[in-house]
Amino acid sequence: MARYVVIGGGIVGLATAHRITLDRPGAEVTVLEKEPRLAAHQTGHNSGVIHAGVYYRPGSLKAELCRAGSRSMVEFCAENGIPVQRCGKLIVATDEAELPRLRALHERALANRLPVRLLTPAEAAEYEPAMRCVEALRVESTGIVDFTEVCVALAALAEKSGARIRLGARVTGIASRRSGPAGAPELVVNSTAGEVVADVLVNCAGLHADRVARLAGVVPPARIIPFRGEYYELRPERRDLVRGLIYPVPDPQFPFLGVHLTRMIDGSVHAGPNAVLALAREGYSWGRINPREVADLVGYPGLWRLARRHGRYGLTEVRRSLSRRRFASSLARLVPELTERDLVPSAAGVRAQAIAPDGSLVDDFLIVDADRQVHVLNAPSPAATSSLEIAKHIVARLPR
Incomplete structure (x- = not known):
């Protein structure tokens, strides 16, 4: 059975590790996180919004994975006892000059097959009495959650299925070798917590993703x-x-x-x-x-x-x-x-x-394949919303 190493203990890395354990039972999965805790950076510092997918170009990875992720994230939270709320949101034009952009956003949301509608000021005030606008876009499927709690649940599920999570494990080097004179190729990942040997590497290092790619011999395009x-x-x-x-x-x-x-x-x-x-x-x-x-x-x-x-x-x-x-x-x-x-x-x-x-x-998720490697090189918002779907997308392209 293949050995997988996932670099990064944020929500995308943990979702990927969990998805590997689901789709490839018996696989050996190791997560390396350089901090002493999970979700220490982007995941643990965001606004906790489950985005609907209004803003993204129709057909883009962001649009497709966010729309699916806004559903699967709510379902995951419900299944795992994590507080979540579908509260919806208002995107508001505060003067006439903003109306063309608001209406273009409405058209984009419809193209992304989202439940949205334009509101008059009086209709918007029913949702937010203290707000003032000339027109508003109501997005029903937006929600809120604590994504750090999601990470705790993902880590627990992954570990229950046999994954190992190493904290305080900053990656310092990545090399390829063969396991013996005529052996199969394998990857050696050196970290401050020791060496991990794997067949497949997934780089979800967020703020340091391009650096990790270079350590692995990949020239990032951004x-x-x-x-x-x-x-x-x-x-x-x-x-x-x-x-x-x-x-x-x-x-x-x-x-x-x-x-x-x-x-x-x-x-x-x-x-x-x-x-x-x-x-x-x-x-x-x-x-x-x-x-x-x-x-x-x-x-x-x-x-x-x-x-x-x-x-x-x-x-x-x-x-x-x-x-x-x-x-x-x-x-x-x-x-x-x-x-x-x-x-x-x-x-x-x-x-x-x-x-x-x-x-x-770079306005879309950027995921780059290399030999036995996948590098997630651009995954800002709405990556937390989309994380379960990004994980499916990644694991589907991993070699076995």
């Missing part, structure tokens, strides 16, 4: 660029201003959805995120700077081309990052009663966004 998303929470006494999820109409040039308001599964309300270039791959604050990684960013032509193309947008995000007043002003376009006094800082996240050498943002 570079991971870290963007920090900063959040605030509403003070408990102001949470009643938001009943569910309120999003602005996004700019289609960017993969970021704009600062929005999200009621979490625990009842708290988060505001954000913005999107600023992080100065480390795990740069959760302005003070977290990794000089080597900054030099790597500065030396990448794709980043400079991206900056020339979208520098004004980036400057706006930096200003919002440095000013709670600006952040609150963006939210007040959605809910006018909100002020900066209603916001308290919350934990930030870092998005692993792949950027092509020409400066374009």
